[in-house]
Amino acid sequence: xxxxxxxxxxxxxxxxxxxxxxxxxxxxxxxxxxxxxxxxxxxxxxxxxxxxxxxxxxxxxxxxxxxxxxxxxxxxxxxxxxxxxxxxxxxxxxxxxxxxxxxxxxxxxxxxxxxxxxxxxxxxxxxxxxxxxxxxxxxxxxxxxxxxxxxxxxxxxxxxxxxxxxxxxxxxxxxxxxxxxxxxxxxxxxxxxxxxxxxxxxxxxxxxxxxxxxxxxxxxxxxxxxxxxxxxxxxxxxxxxxxxxxxxxxxxxxxxxxxxxxxxxxxxxxxxxxxxxxxxxxxxxxxxxxxxxxxxxxxxxxxxxxxxxxxxxxxxxxxxxxxxxxxxxxxxxxxxxxxxxxxxxxxxxxxxxxxxxxxxxxxxxxxxxxxxxxxxxxxxxxxxxxxxxxxxxxxxxxxxxxxxxxxxxxxxxxxxxxxxxxxxxxxxxxxxxxxxxxxxxxxxxxxxxxxxxxxxxxxxxx
Numbered sequence: 381x382x383x384x385x386x387x388x389x390x391x392x393x394x395x396x397x398x399x400x401x402x403x404x405x406x407x408x409x410x411x412x413x414x415x416x417x418x419x420x421x422x423x424x425x426x427x428x429x430x431x432x433x434x435x436x437x438x439x440x441x442x443x444x445x446x447x448x449x450x451x452x453x454x455x456x457x458x459x460x461x462x463x464x465x466x467x468x469x470x471x472x473x474x475x476x477x478x479x480x481x482x483x484x485x486x487x488x489x490x491x492x493x494x495x496x497x498x499x500x501x502x503x504x505x506x507x508x509x510x511x512x513x514x515x516x517x518x519x520x521x522x523x524x525x526x527x528x529x530x531x532x533x534x535x536x537x538x539x540x541x542x543x544x545x546x547x548x549x550x551x552x553x554x555x556x557x558x559x560x561x562x563x564x565x566x567x568x569x570x571x572x573x574x575x576x577x578x579x580x581x582x583x584x585x586x587x588x589x590x591x592x593x594x595x596x597x598x599x600x601x602x603x604x605x606x607x608x609x610x611x612x613x614x615x616x617x618x619x620x621x622x623x624x625x626x627x628x629x630x631x632x633x634x635x636x637x638x639x640x641x642x643x644x645x646x647x648x649x650x651x652x653x654x655x656x657x658x659x660x661x662x663x664x665x666x667x668x669x670x671x672x673x674x675x676x677x678x679x680x681x682x683x684x685x686x687x688x689x690x691x692x693x694x695x696x697x698x699x700x701x702x703x704x705x706x707x708x709x710x711x712x713x714x715x716x717x718x719x720x721x722x723x724x725x726x727x728x729x730x731x732x733x734x735x736x737x738x739x740x741x742x743x744x745x746x747x748x749x750x751x752x753x754x755x756x757x758x759x760x761x762x763x764x765x766x767x768x769x770x771x772x773x774x775x776x777x778x779x780x781x782x783x784x785x786x787x788x789x790x791x792x793x794x795x796x797x798x799x800x801x802x803x804x805x806x807x808x809x810x811x812x813x814x815x816x817x818x819x820x821x822x823x824x825x826x827x828x829x830x831x832x833x834x835x836x837x838x839x840x841x842x
Contacts, residue, residue, distance in 0.1 A: 386432045390425050393418055396439060405443040417442050454805040455826055459786060459818030461744050462776030464579055466807060468690040468697070469776075470821075474736035475695060475729040482728035504727045507734040508702060511662050514678035515685075517708035519701040520730065521720040524688035525587055527699030528656055531684050533591045534714035535652050535707075536566035536618045566593040567616045571604040571637070573630060574623040578777060584623065584656075593618065603635040609645055619652045620645070622682075624672050626658040626777035643681025652707055655682040659778035660693035660700070667745050668692075668779045674702055683707040689726075691776045694741035695733035696726045744821050745774070749786060755819050755827060756787040763834040765789045770809075772820045788816040791834065798837045804829055 396402060396418050405414060421439045424430045430438060454466060462468050471479070482488075491498040501520050508518040521527050568588060575597065577583045585595060596617070598608035609620060620642050639655055646653040661673040671692075677685045684707050689698030699720075701711060711717065733739065753767075760767045770788035773779075788809070796815040799806040804826070809816040822830060 387426050389432050390422055391435055393422070396436065399436065399440065401440045402443060405446075409443065409446060413446075414443065417446070452805050454800075454807050455830065456821040457806050457817045457819065457830070458809045459770060459772035459784070459788065459816075459820050460775035460809075461741055461772065461784075461821060462691050462774055462778055463807075463821075464776055469694045470740045471696065471729055472694065472733055472736060472738045472740060474732040474738060478728040478732035479725050482724050486724055486728075488724040488727065500721065501727045504731040504734075507731045508700065511734050512674050512678070512702055514675045515702035516705040517703065519708055519712050519717070520689075520722050520727065521699040521701070521717070522722045522726070523697050524656075524658060524686060524699045525582070525584075526720040527686045527701050528584065528654075529587055529591065530699075530714060530716050530720055531654050531686060531701060531711055532568055532588050532593055532619065532621070533716055534711040535654070536568075536591060536593050566591070566618045567596050567614065568593050568619055568621050569596045569598060569609055569612050569617060570621045570623065571599045571608070572597045573599060573601050573604055573634075573636060574621075574625060576623060576625055576627065578627055588621075602630050602633060604637060605635060606637050606641050606645060609637065609642065613645075613649050613651070617649070617651060619654055621654045621656070623656045624658050625780070627780050629781050639677050639680035639682055646681075646683075652683045653681060654684045654686065656686045658686075658688060658691065659774075659776070660687040660689065660691045662693070665692075665745070667784075668774070668782060670782070671779050678703060684711070688776075689730055689733075692741060692745075692774065692778050693733065694739040696729040698722055698726050698730055740821070740823075744772075745784070747786075747820055752820060753787050755824060756789060759817070759819065759827060759831055759834075760789045762831040763789070763791075763838060765791055765834075768816070770816055770818050772818060784820070786818060786820050788818040789834075791815040791817065791838075792841070794841060795834070795837050798840065799833060802833050802837065804833060806830060806833055 393415065397414070402414060418439055421430070421435055421442065425432050425435050456463055456466050489497055489500045504520055505518045509515055521530060575585050588595060596612045598604060598612045622637070622639060622642060639653070642653055655677045657672050657674065657677060659671060661668070661671055663675045664673050665671065674685050674687060682703060684701055684703040687693070687700050689695040689700055701708060756767050766789070767787050768790045770786055771783035772786050773784060774782065791814070793810055793813050793815050796808050796810045799808055799815070806817070809818060817830065817834070819827065819830075
């Protein structure tokens with residue numbers, strides 16, 4: 381006698397929708413979401429991933445544990461502070477509170493005193509200018525790439541007579557070359573050593589050329605001189621652009637041009653100078669002595685400095701444009717600024733990040749290494765593992781190659797996957813056949829949960 385296929389016994393969708401627990405889930409989940417979960421579980425049963433008898437219980441369990449978002453909170457045990465795949469900077473408690481308070485109706489564009497419309501982002505701008513006195517004005521858009529796109533678009537074709545206040549008032553060099561046949565209005569001069577590609581194959585060069593601008597590459601990969609910039613300037617030049625190489629380093633026989641030198645050249649030709657720093661330090665940090673900062677770049681003469689809000693600043697995703705008043709106003713008035721503007725939640729989180737002292741990125745960068753080692757040894761003892769030296773990293777394109785000395789708990793490589801998919805989800809570093817748990821970016825309050833998760837995984841693999 382041939383036994384019937386158990387898959388024929390998989391409950392029908394209408395039958396499952398009639399379960400009391402499923403009906404109750406409809407109070408907080410829409411029908412499309414509920415039907416998707418039911419379909420996924422039915423498919424799992426058809427493909428043999430779960431027994432047919434587990435279909436109904438699995439659906440009830442999934443509906444009961446369904447979070448408000450498909451995003452899963454994780455504990456970052458990689459030792460990388462600004463981990464792009466994990467959402468870059470974790471927000472501070474103040475920023476998290478600010479987002480909650482701004483989630484409803486807020487006076488994002490209203491003066492409550494007069495009842496009339498006001499400018500968006502005033503609080504965030506004030507906070508930025510207080511944190512960086514060298515800046516005369518500031519603008520916030522939705523990310524760093526957007527900030528660069530907007531800046532080069534707004535200044536494209538402005539040339540010698542419409543640059544920043546300082547550049548526009550400079551004496552124009554009478555020997556300045558006329559535009560060559562190859563030159564076009566809106567030409568951007570940039571060093572070949574700064575033509576960078578960041579994550580997922582994204583190239584800043586491609587971004588800038590989408591504006592219709594033409595890039596004039598000068599110098600070589602490892603050496604660029606001031607004369608290279610000077611020789612490339614024509615009547616079609618719109619700006620000088622300096623980009624921090626952020627996610628790589630060139631060492632050895634190298635040469636680059638400092639912002640102050642470019643400022644002198646820009647003044648001679650009435651050109652604006654844009655500096656894209658990326659990582660977002662306001663002022664120099666002793667922990668990262670070679671990382672450029674906004675204040676220094678502005679004092680050296682940059683008209684506009686562009687950084688990301690969700691890197692070393694430790695805030696939400698945002699593109700920050702700081703600099704001279706006339707240059708920032710020119711950018712802010714461009715029609716593209718409206719398309720790239722940020723929302724009330726980002727503005728609230730950014731202001732809170734700047735005005736409050738607690739900051740997870742800052743804390744992880746300046747962690748007490750003795751205490752970190754003590755935490756690591758305590759965890760290793762609890763789970764029966766060993767402690768190894770382990771260098772953390774800034775990540776997110778910040779301070780490339782700079783080690784952050786520390787320690788990690790060493791586990792077998794096959795522990796990494798169950799830790800990632802467990803509860804809590806713990807993302808470790810997998811390196812040279814090992815699973816390394818670095819507590820630098822893990823809140824100390826989570827240490828016991830990490831220990832319990834490791835113990836469960838090791839017990840399952842015993």
